[in-house]
Amino acid sequence: MKSKQFVVIGLGRFGSSIAKTLYSLGHEVLAIDIDEEVVQDISDHVTHAVQADATDEATLKSLGIRNFDIAVITIGSDVQSSVLVTLLVKELGVKYVIAKAQNELHAKVLYKIGADRVVFPERDMGIRVAHNLCSSNILDYIELSPDYSIMEVTALEEWEDKTLKELNLRTRYGINIMAIKRGNDINISPAAEDTIKKGDILVVIGGTDDIKNIEMQRM
């Protein structure tokens, strides 16, 4: 991926983790927070760290916010500031704006004022951990939308030594196999004739309800 310019506003636990990770991946990161101490703490781990009130339009303009590719608004608990900053950043012309929401209503407002993507880190991580805890065969779980998910699942016993064609998981479970992991190998374009072996891990995509069906198989 080509190096991009990110601005991360609100350096709480979530925002600072995003800013540091983006920087470690080789991107240019401007990190902004109203709290001087947080700014000091992050200054060695990002390209630039600035203490500023991001609800002030003149400040955002002087920082050249409109030149950034992506803005990540991670002011969570102060809903009013989060909404105001998202609106300003969008109006200044940043093409892609991701904002963190506290709850569904907050998310709705953020989308209305132009956020391109809204995330709920606590809720999303809670869902993933709960799925991992409750089902011995689900290794990882990503919700794509309320209706669709991707998950890593260990092959059920009844799937072993059968080809994908024989298993016909698309019709039986409504899922598609994206990849098969076997030890250190990964087959990213499984064919109908490929056989599932004991211990294989399947990366599948499908309807959330269909995936729940598989989770129930081995509880």
Ligand code: ADP
């Ligand atoms: P988390 O739950 O990820 O720790 P918080 O909502 O607690 O997130 O943290 C939000 C951060 O946003 C805090 O560090 C806070 O100082 C910062 N913040 C709040 N309002 C503004 C603002 N107007 N301008 C810049 N930073 C802000």
